[in-house]
Amino acid sequence: KQEVTQIPAALSVPEGENLVLNCSFTDSAIYNLQWFRQDPGKGLTSLLLIQSSQREQTSGRLNASLDKSSGRSTLYIAASQPGDSATYLCAVRNYGGSQGNLIFGKGTKLSVKP
């Protein structure tokens, strides 16, 4: 059974710092991996989607990498800003799984202090 773990559970950094959020998964037979952002009381905003054949994706100050063989993904945030404060969720979709049956981690709650 696929399990997704995110470390750390919470992170507090000063503004301007570069940071890395970690996601690990137990079954490497994934179809894709998606990073989301969730603000308090809000839904999920898709940040980056990495297909199983890809190594990384970039969007602005965000860079996500995928190492399928080791079951790891990282989300790198450059020059963090207070507006980046949110919970970041990692989710994988398995091969053979129902479309949209994403398996989520519990998230990393990020706080960026001005």
Next chain:
Amino acid sequence: GAGVSQSPRYKVAKRGQDVALRCDPISGHVSLFWYQQALGQGPEFLTYFQNEAQLDKSGLPSDRFFAERPEGSVSTLKIQRTQQEDSAVYLCASSLAPGQLYTGELFFGEGSRLTVL
């Protein structure tokens, strides 16, 4: 519409009441999904529709949970005889179907927060 729309945003129910939660997906998205998110947890898959067909309902926790999408657009998640453990945020997501332009990316609504007293 421009995004996935859910209503109501907040619902308080007494134990034993029935509730209905509505989801209006992004226009043109044939795939629709329901997730349940308990406090402090990641979302968990409940069920999946492609058009009006419910192709996977393996995540529904009990037969008190029922979802429908009769015309292949708006979907309703119904919970009968609510229990306290049903308290959670119910998220709806939509995506394009496999085929042209399909990436597997899901787009989520803001959720319906259900509190059962």
